[in-house]
Amino acid sequence: MPLTFYTAEIIDIVDEVPNVKRFFFRIEELNKCDFIPGQFTMLDLPIDCKQTTRAYSIASAPSTSENTFELVIVLKDGGLGTTYLFNKAKKGDKLKVSVPIGKFGKPRPDLFEKELCFVCTGTGIAPFRSMLLDILNYKIPHKGITLISGSRYEKDLLYRKEMEELQEKLPGFKYIPVLSRENSVDWKGEKGYVHEIYKSLYKDKIDIQFYICGWKVMILEAVENLKQMGFKKADVKYELYD
Numbered sequence: 001m002p003l004t005f006y007t008a009e010i011i012d013i014v015d016e017v018p019n020v021k022r023f024f025f026r027i028e029e030l031n032k033c034d035f036i037p038g039q040f041t042m043l044d045l046p047i048d049c050k051q052t053t054r055a056y057s058i059a060s061a062p063s064t065s066e067n068t069f070e071l072v073i074v075l076k077d078g079g080l081g082t083t084y085l086f087n088k089a090k091k092g093d094k095l096k097v098s099v100p101i102g103k104f105g106k107p108r109p110d111l112f113e114k115e116l117c118f119v120c121t122g123t124g125i126a127p128f129r130s131m132l133l134d135i136l137n138y139k140i141p142h143k144g145i146t147l148i149s150g151s152r153y154e155k156d157l158l159y160r161k162e163m164e165e166l167q168e169k170l171p172g173f174k175y176i177p178v179l180s181r182e183n184s185v186d187w188k189g190e191k192g193y194v195h196e197i198y199k200s201l202y203k204d205k206i207d208i209q210f211y212i213c214g215w216k217v218m219i220l221e222a223v224e225n226l227k228q229m230g231f232k233k234a235d236v237k238y239e240l241y242d
């Protein structure tokens with residue numbers, strides 16, 4: 001069945017970290033942007049008189065009172081869609097966006113029977129931000145949530161302040177940023193790749209549900225590692241960006 005598209009106005013564009021922007025949209029045709037946290041939308045971009053469609057995870061929480069939503073997008077060197085979004089798209093522009101799609105998240109209220117581990121790199125944090133804010137908004141019971149968020153440098157960490165604050169607001173939530181290339185002595189947090197973190201945290205645990213999101217290389221490595229650690233296919237859900 002063909003996807004339904006709405007017209008969405010860009011209501012704001014905000015620099016998050018170098019080469020990553022937050023895009024805020026409003027859909028006039030709707031009075032709410034409700035969806036399953038973890039879903040993505042297809043953006044139809046008018047590039048060189050051709051429609052070019054790209055998928056983006058919704059980074060905001062579902063809302064029953066607002067017709068707005070947020071995407072967080074990294075500029076890809078030589079990428080058609082992101083070059084358009086970063087260089088041409090501006091506040092007030094109208095773009096076609098699809099209805100939310102994808103099965104990465106879980107509908108309320110059947111979240112979450114097991115302790116959760118969210119693993120991401122870069123903009124792969126988007127669906128987890130949506131899920132975490134939804135859990136907070138609806139006080140959804142959970143058995144503990146760890147977010148392992150990988151970036152190269154400290155300056156690249158997305159939603160860092162918000163995630164640090166969420167640790168205070170959301171009982172049982174732990175945020176672990178991990179940097180693969182940071183050399184500054186001021187960085188006192190984890191260094192290396194996301195893989196080392198879950199390997200060490202869960203070496204003696206098996207009752208964990210993993211959600212992994214980001215680019216292909218990281219995900220394939222994580223899926224293989226978790227299999228080696230004894231986790232079953234159903235314990236590991238992932239969303240590939242590439």
Ligand SMILES: Cc1cc2nc3c(=O)[nH]c(=O)nc-3n(C[C@H](O)[C@H](O)[C@H](O)COP(=O)(O)OP(=O)(O)OC[C@H]3O[C@@H](n4cnc5c(N)ncnc54)[C@H](O)[C@@H]3O)c2cc1C
Nearest residue numbers: 055056057072073074076077078079080081082123126241
């Ligand atoms: C379900 C899903 C959710 C996603 N969510 C997000 C999200 O929340 N945030 C986000 O930032 N991204 C997300 N993505 C990725 C997004 O859909 C795009 O793939 C990404 O933005 C790149 O699009 P682009 O048009 O700029 O790059 P493309 O033009 O598609 O190119 C991709 C890469 O290939 C290279 N390339 C292109 N053409 C050539 C060529 N001829 N030779 C060699 N190399 C080439 C480019 O340099 C670029 O690095 C998601 C993807 C999926 C599938």
